[in-house]
Amino acid sequence: MKLRNKEKDIIALLSKVQREKKHNYIPEDKLRLIAQEAGLSYSEVYGVATFYSLFSLKPRGEYVIRVCDSGPCHLMGSKSIFEVLEKELKVKIGQTTPDSKFTLEEVSCLGACDEAPAMMINDKVYGNLTPQKVREILEELKKKK
């Protein structure tokens, strides 16, 4: 692992590690390695990794479901989206299903207010959600190996 430049862009590095790592997270040994490479203390790198909401230091599911509950989505019914997800996946916000398939997270505005309520699953945005539509999306993902 080599740093791009002397600017210590550890955020780009953390993103890269997380993307490549199974379970969508940054393990401690990688954090230590990044700190070493960047010439920073472990606590500094830990501070950065825990500041940004896209990073996780805990293993997450194959699909990270991030539901928006900011103003526009809340107004258009994001509560019912959380309810159906919690019921179908049998997890609470911040938890991962026992089969490591899904993690449910709450997220601040995704900038998809034109299709509120909206959520993001990994890299894809799903908008104009209804409880029925959410069930269908989950079914599709459950079928995928």
Add this chain to the structure above:
Amino acid sequence: MIKELKSPLRIVLDNYGKINPESIEEYIAQDGYKAVGKVLREMEPGQVVGEIKASGLQGRGGAAFPTGSKWEFTAKAKDTPKYIICNADEGEPGTFKDRAILEGDPHKIIEGMIIAGYAVGAHHGYIYIRGEYLLSINRFYKALQQAKEQGFLGEDILGSGFNFQIDIHQGAGSYVCGEETALMESLEGKRGNPRFKPPFPPSRGLWKKPTVINNVETLANIGSIILKGAEWFRSFGTKECPGTKVYAISGHVKEVGVIEAPMGITLREIITEYARGMRDGKFKMAQVGGTAGAILGEDMLDVPLDYTSLKEKGLVLGSGAILVMNETTCAVDMLKCFLNFFKRESCGKCIPCRVGTEKLLQLATAISQRKGKEADIDLMLHTAKVMQKTSLCALGQSPILPIYTILKYFKEEVTEHIKGRCPTGVCKSCFLEFSL
């Protein structure tokens, strides 16, 4: 693609939906990069700054600081190197206008950044795009590649001797990084905590060097101003706020999307003429400027939506987000939602914001659960006022606006909750206990 409502006037969005955003040829065919040619061949850097100053263009991110002055301060700064940053960390709830520009016409932003670089003597630009905007990021990478191939970026641009390069920095999920100094910390690879100001970015910005930081929409105005002149730009909008604004409309209206209109258009015009009226129900309130913005009631429908007119009323236009709500919306429930947002996104660096956002949410939650007291209303106002005076950045300074304006219009509704009744029936626990 984000729907564009029928815009009455297009400067920023003039290519939107008209050209393929992934084709530089189509952009060039619409006079794209002509402004870069013009400044490099015919204008001195000082003239470019002068033109932008004369146009009266103000920052479209929300703070409305005169763009020309920002450029002038940076141009005059002695220290080198200098940097240009495009703030594409659009995170204000209800705002998706920068995403429209990033996805629909990325070359317009690149063109603005090159011109800014030439004007202030910077050779390196960064665009900080929030990590959630993946399509924007991909399109921007493609656009940068094309601009390089065509010789608009790199060494000796168009044979002028001027060099300029742009790098993309991807955000990693943080609202506060939209604040300019927090964004710079983040660009430097650190936690996105805001810095004390002064010094301001034009003297000490990125890596402590003179920096211009402009919003996406601001930079998307630059090319047209250079080609058509400051006077042309001033013929639109109002005297104090020339030009257009791209508004993002969401909520209980028939048509949601972006719309570009001259500064000074009213909320009523936007809702009835362009968003085709309410989707269902009756207008109750609108939040203008995002979650950090004010609630406007029916009496504000005819106030011109521009920086100065709203400021005179103690309100803000902010990012230009407009969230329209009908009578089924509960004022307390929405307030709780706004305060939850601030609590979650507070970076924790300064105490007023870290403690205050938590306290405010607790108070609003108690009110919504029939556990509130009459005195809690004053306590909320007082807390938010202290935060406004003492917080380090706009995040902690902002909650006063939604709180104050909700109480201005819906104090009775809040008091009803304290008595144990949610008039709209949205706050369930309140409602249930009451009906028992």
